Amino acid sequence: MTETLFIQHFGKEEARKISYYVEKMEGYTALKKAISLSQDEIIGEVKKANLRGRGGAGFPAGIKWGFIPKQSSKPKYFVCNADESEPGTFKDRDLMRYTPHLVLEGIIIGGYAIGSNTGYIYIRGEYTREAGLLQAAIDEAYEKGYLGKNILGSPFSFDITVHRGAGAYICGEETGLLNSLEGKRGEPRVKPPFPAQAGAFGGPTIVNNVETIASIPFIIRRGGDWFAKLGKLEKSGGTRLFGVSGHVKKPGLYELGSGSVTIRELIYDYCGGILDDRKLKAVIPGGSSAPVLTADEIDVVLDIEPLMKVGSMLGSAGIIVVNETFCVVKLLARMIKFYAHESCGQCTPCREGCQWMENIIERIEHGGGEERDLNLLLDIADNINGKTLCALGDAAAGPVMSFVKKFRSDFEQHIRGKKCPNA
Amino acid sequence: MQKLLSEAFYLEMKKLEPKYPTRLALLLPALHAAQKETSWLSPVILEEIAKYIGIHPAQVREVASFYTMYNLKPVGKYHLKICTNVACILRGAEHLVKYCEKKWNIQCGETTSDKKFTLMEEECLGACGTAPAMMVNDDYYENLSVEQLEALIERL
Ligand SMILES: Cc1cc2nc3c(=O)[nH]c(=O)nc-3n(C[C@H](O)[C@H](O)[C@H](O)COP(=O)(O)O)c2cc1C
Ligand code: FES
Numbered sequence A: 001m002t003e004t005l006f007i008q009h010f011g012k013e014e015a016r017k018i019s020y021y022v023e024k025m026e027g028y029t030a031l032k033k034a035i036s037l038s039q040d041e042i043i044g045e046v047k048k049a050n051l052r053g054r055g056g057a058g059f060p061a062g063i064k065w066g067f068i069p070k071q072s073s074k075p076k077y078f079v080c081n082a083d084e085s086e087p088g089t090f091k092d093r094d095l096m097r098y099t100p101h102l103v104l105e106g107i108i109i110g111g112y113a114i115g116s117n118t119g120y121i122y123i124r125g126e127y128t129r130e131a132g133l134l135q136a137a138i139d140e141a142y143e144k145g146y147l148g149k150n151i152l153g154s155p156f157s158f159d160i161t162v163h164r165g166a167g168a169y170i171c172g173e174e175t176g177l178l179n180s181l182e183g184k185r186g187e188p189r190v191k192p193p194f195p196a197q198a199g200a201f202g203g204p205t206i207v208n209n210v211e212t213i214a215s216i217p218f219i220i221r222r223g224g225d226w227f228a229k230l231g232k233l234e235k236s237g238g239t240r241l242f243g244v245s246g247h248v249k250k251p252g253l254y255e256l257g258s259g260s261v262t263i264r265e266l267i268y269d270y271c272g273g274i275l276d277d278r279k280l281k282a283v284i285p286g287g288s289s290a291p292v293l294t295a296d297e298i299d300v301v302l303d304i305e306p307l308m309k310v311g312s313m314l315g316s317a318g319i320i321v322v323n324e325t326f327c328v329v330k331l332l333a334r335m336i337k338f339y340a341h342e343s344c345g346q347c348t349p350c351r352e353g354c355q356w357m358e359n360i361i362e363r364i365e366h367g368g369g370e371e372r373d374l375n376l377l378l379d380i381a382d383n384i385n386g387k388t389l390c391a392l393g394d395a396a397a398g399p400v401m402s403f404v405k406k407f408r409s410d411f412e413q414h415i416r417g418k419k420c421p422n423a
Numbered sequence B: 001m002q003k004l005l006s007e008a009f010y011l012e013m014k015k016l017e018p019k020y021p022t023r024l025a026l027l028l029p030a031l032h033a034a035q036k037e038t039s040w041l042s043p044v045i046l047e048e049i050a051k052y053i054g055i056h057p058a059q060v061r062e063v064a065s066f067y068t069m070y071n072l073k074p075v076g077k078y079h080l081k082i083c084t085n086v087a088c089i090l091r092g093a094e095h096l097v098k099y100c101e102k103k104w105n106i107q108c109g110e111t112t113s114d115k116k117f118t119l120m121e122e123e124c125l126g127a128c129g130t131a132p133a134m135m136v137n138d139d140y141y142e143n144l145s146v147e148q149l150e151a152l153i154e155r156l
Helices: A019-022 A029-032 A038-050 A061-066 A092-098 A100-114 A128-143 A176-183 A208-220 A225-231 A263-272 A302-310 A328-344 A346-365 A372-382 A393-408 A408-417 B007-019 B022-037 B043-053 B059-066 B086-088 B095-105 B145-156
Strands: A075-082 A118-123 A158-162 A205-209 A237-244 A253-258 A282-284 A317-322 B078-083 B119-122 B132-135 B138-141
Touching: A019 A100, A019 A128, A029 A100, A029 A208, A029 A282, A038 A061, A038 A100, A038 A208, A038 A225, A061 A100, A061 A205, A075 A100, A075 A176, A075 A208, A092 A100, A092 A128, A092 A208, A100 A128, A100 A158, A100 A205, A100 A208, A100 B078, A118 A128, A118 A176, A128 A158, A158 B007, A158 B022, A176 A205, A205 A208, A208 A225, A208 B138, A237 A263, A237 B086, A253 A263, A263 A282, A263 A317, A328 A346, A328 A393, A328 A408, A328 B086, A346 A372, A346 A393, A346 A408, A372 A393, A393 A408, B007 B022, B022 B043, B022 B059, B043 B059, B059 B119, B078 B095, B086 B095, B095 B119, B095 B145, B138 B145
Parallel strands: A075 A118, A075 A205, A118 A158, A237 A317, B078 B119
Antiparallel strands: A237 A253, A282 A317, B078 B132, B132 B138
16 A cells, blocks of 8 residues: 555644644655755656646646746746635545645745745635634744745745635636636636736746645655655656545545556445445546546546546546436536536636536426437537637536436436436 | 724735735635625625725626625525535435425525525535535534434524
8 A cells, every 4th residue: 555645634633733744744844955956956856756736637737837937027926726616526625624734835835946925825715714724824834934034044935825715616727716816707718828927917827736735745855756656657646635425335535646546446445335235327537527437437547547548537536426326317417507507607608508508407307308409418518518718618518428428328218208217 | 985894804904915916806805804794795885895995896796796605685694505516416415405495485595584594505515525515604514414404403
């Protein structure tokens, strides 16, 4: 078994304190080391670590940091994406409430590496308590001189502000987030320019997920090579926090080396198998935006590349397990209601398409669907997919296409029987 | 115009001002801070915030209405938000919603006539591993059964 970085501290209230962090977790020693290194040396170490973004897209963090221009007339920003709103995802919350200093140390090192003096943590509004815990940790860090002016006697100064969102899934998308941070509606921006060129307040900006950032102190302390080897596949280093929810006996977080388990192993060896020993029906492997897999497809390794190869994605590593007792048409209807509600409305295909998909799936679920509705659904999804400013459109289209293709007979039963067969 | 927001609100905002390079960035924090005082954001409150930031009230409304957490209508003393997204619906969240709707004879989105409870269906709260999950005002309740919900409501 690989070593775990985070999970052994979860559930312990004392872990929040800076005293615990310093004594039990070698806290802030990575920061000390970092400020003795050059920016390029740090970025080089993060590149070697093969740290892939944990927010959903899996982009290599070191490469992203390398995009930040060395010289900039505008201030640079380092932003922590703590919006965590992808259905099925619940890992960042524990990182923030049990190991807040790990997140802070990661942000400070990231800020130093890109030449920024300002960090923001954009946290979803519902995490009021977690925002308070982060603020308490920030206060401790200022007091000890890990934040503020001339950190540890160096010329480097850095501030962190917690900025609360207010209930909008789209603010997890990095440019929607930046608009929201600036006091606007959280509508995603046209890219390019990418945030690394013009992000927060027009300055070069890095946006990274909480878990990505929490990995940084380990990489600096123990080296990129060490971190890379925690992963079992090439180009995918470190451990991952898998959040398993739905119909398993033991839902919750599991931390394992990247690429070290298949979905089947995770469900049966770690989560105790399927709830009530029923038959497995479906697995959504990467937050609700990831295309669904059937019970026959779960021998795939749970990591970025292997899931991509089978037409799904690891996304935020939120694994939703569905047994035979729950109607998949009803489940998809609920999922698409979410996307229709959360579409920001800027792009016509997404705004109109998600609404239509919701209506059609609901009518099928309630027995009012027609045979041609299935192809209509696929057609609408195809007209959204890849045709919008941000990936919310794809996130809604992917589930619809995969559910209709893989569970077509469930949909047909609803249509022909004019009701839900389970009802 | 007489100020409705307290001294404490303006002090808190003053402390936040140096943390952002623009004044507009104070808008979301201001809306949060105001709502904490007044429980909902009435048009006069939005106007007062607009004045503080230095923008038109329509701009404040435009932004505030984008976000579901800002109450642009009055809400009850206890604001129940029950997650019915994937993980929670798989774990029986619908029973929780039905229980409340029946008990209070209201629909999601409505407030009881005594203004004590507002019921809402919520999107994923980030507590899927301990589903079904619900918020009451700022607090989370997880792994919730109908019996526990019943007992909790009795205590409120
Ligand atoms: C609709 C949508 C919602 C997203 N929500 C989140 C989120 O809640 N948290 C997150 O970290 N990334 C989210 N992302 C991904 C971000 O846009 C971005 O890729 C990520 O924050 C980059 O950090 P990383 O490279 O460390 O993963 C979302 C993307 C989309 C398209
Ligand atoms: S689906 Fe309910 S908390 Fe995530």
